Amino acid sequence: MGKKRRTGKKEGVLLTILVLFCTFLTGCAFLDIKDGGLGMTNPDYVEPEEESTTSDHTESPDLGEFQKEGTTSWLTEAGKAALVEEQEWLRDYGAAFGASFLGYTPDYSFPGKEYQRAETYPYLDGIPEDHIIEYTGDEWYVIVPAEDGWKISIESCSWNDDFTESRTEDLLWESDDGLPLILQCNLSDLYSNVQVTARKGSREVSWHPYYLTYAGEIEPTDGVKQLLSGSYMPEEGYLYGMEGSWYCDSAKTDAGEPYFYSVTFMTGEDGYPLDMWYYGGLLDGEMEDIRFFWDGNYAYGDPLGESLEFWLNTPDGTRSGTIWLELDGECLTIHEMEGEAFFPFTSGSVEKFYLHPVAAAGENYDYSSNEIDVLLAQSEVQERLELGMAIRDVDGMDTIRGEACVLFALGTEHPDQFVAEYYYAVSSSGLVYRMDDLTGEWEPI
Incomplete structure (x- = not known):
């Protein structure tokens, strides 16, 4: 018999070694960084890239900063400068906030007054709607906190029968951003229907918006000042150089x-x-x-x-x-x-x-036959006419301080009669007098 080849055993050993070697190589492919923390890593493993929503991989902006900047973005350079000056003025007087009367109108757009308002209060140019508080009434005010940190609250209020005490009701608006705001309020010229309160730490200042027609300014109180921008008397306009x-x-x-x-x-x-x-x-x-x-x-x-x-x-x-x-x-x-x-x-x-x-500045002018225009220029007369009163001529004239004066009565018109409540006299030189109800004497306005 011929001899058997002995290569079978050797081939089996080689096959076994080859299989083990392949198993080892294949096993390495599975022993990567995902292998349960066995301390074995695959040096050829590459972490897959996460999908990005942006193609250029730029960092997204800080939205918080943008929102913070957006709260004052409506202020122009002129508005910012005017606001800084206004707030410095208020702090110099220790005020919590300042206010000015903007006018009587049912609509804040103030048709025809945009130019004058922008000149006087440039920080109101572009003011956003969330800083315009519209409540019942036709009086409009601008309110400026003295600085950041004052929390301004606006609440509706009601009064007792004799208007000596008020109580707050609904919260209409609140903010501590230190920025100007616009407020519409007041159905009556006699009392306010809102209360404005400023709080900072232990200090609290409250104010009921009220406009003093004869003074051309708001009625101030402790901690509340007339704004610098609106604290001047006009030097032009009616009876100041007009034709x-x-x-x-x-x-x-x-x-x-x-x-x-x-x-x-x-x-x-x-x-x-x-x-x-x-x-x-x-x-x-x-x-x-x-x-x-x-x-x-x-x-x-x-x-x-x-x-x-x-x-x-x-x-x-x-x-x-x-x-x-x-x-x-x-x-x-x-x-x-x-x-x-x-x-x-x-x-x-x-x-x-x-x-x-009418007379130019410095001229001695005769107002004869034009006395009614002079009388209507008086703020207290305007205010009473707005309340529904009427003006009547009074027969005859009176001599006051050596001048002949035309007489007028201001009162209420009833269906059957006119009831005079105030008497005025206007001289030919343009002086206006009001009669004292108690003494019957004429006193200059």
Whole structure:
């Protein structure tokens, strides 16, 4: 028999070694960093990249910083500078916040007053809606905290029967960001329907918004000051360099009753439009029965100033439109053009007016036949007319301090009679007097 080859055993050993070697190599492929912390790693393993939502792998911005910056982004450079000055002024006087009266209007847009408001309070330019608090009333105020950290709260309030004590009710708004805010409030000129409170640490300051018409400023209290921006008396406008008022006595109502209008276009020292005063009523001979008194603003509608856009504040809201002017010497013809009627109480759309001039600064002027315009320039008279009172001429004249004066009565119109409540006298030199109810003496305003 031939001999068997002995290679089978050797081949089996080699096969076994080869299998073990392959198993070892294959096993290494599974012993990677995911292997349960056995301390064995695969040097060829590469951590897979996580999917990114951005192709350039840029870092995302800090949204918190953007939101923080956004709270003041509406302030212009001029607004920031004015706000810094305003707050320094308040801190110098130890005030918690300051306030100013912006005007009477049902709408904060203040048609026609944007330019003046931006000039006086540049930090209100672009103020966001969440810093405009609208509550019941037609008075508007700007409020500025003295610095960050003062928490400003605005709450509605009510009063007892004799208006000596108030109590707060609903929280309307609250913030401690130290930024200006706008507040609409007050149905009555006699008492406020909101309370503004500032709190910081142990200190607390409360104030009920109230406007002193005769002073042209807010009524201050401890810790609350009139804002620097609004703490000056005007040096232009009505009776300060304007040309005069325009008077129409030829209008008639639909029933044929004689009617009059008086309108004054006030300009600033630069000659640009400022404010407008407008009043009128029934005529009985030379007696004027004043039925309305409005204030407002106007702007030139064309480069020549022949058309005017007007905005008038009335008890029913803002009346606006466009009028066309034709000037011929001291005669002014006013045409209604677009929008709401400029002559709402008569049937005509075109009326002729004549100039009632006033004195230039420093001149000694005779106000004879123009005394009613002088009287209507008084803030206390304006306030009482807004409350619904009426003005009547009083027969006869009186001599006060050597001057002949025209007499007027201010009171309430009833269906069967007129009840006089205040008496005024106006001299030909433009001085205005009020009668003291107790003594009957004339005292200058």
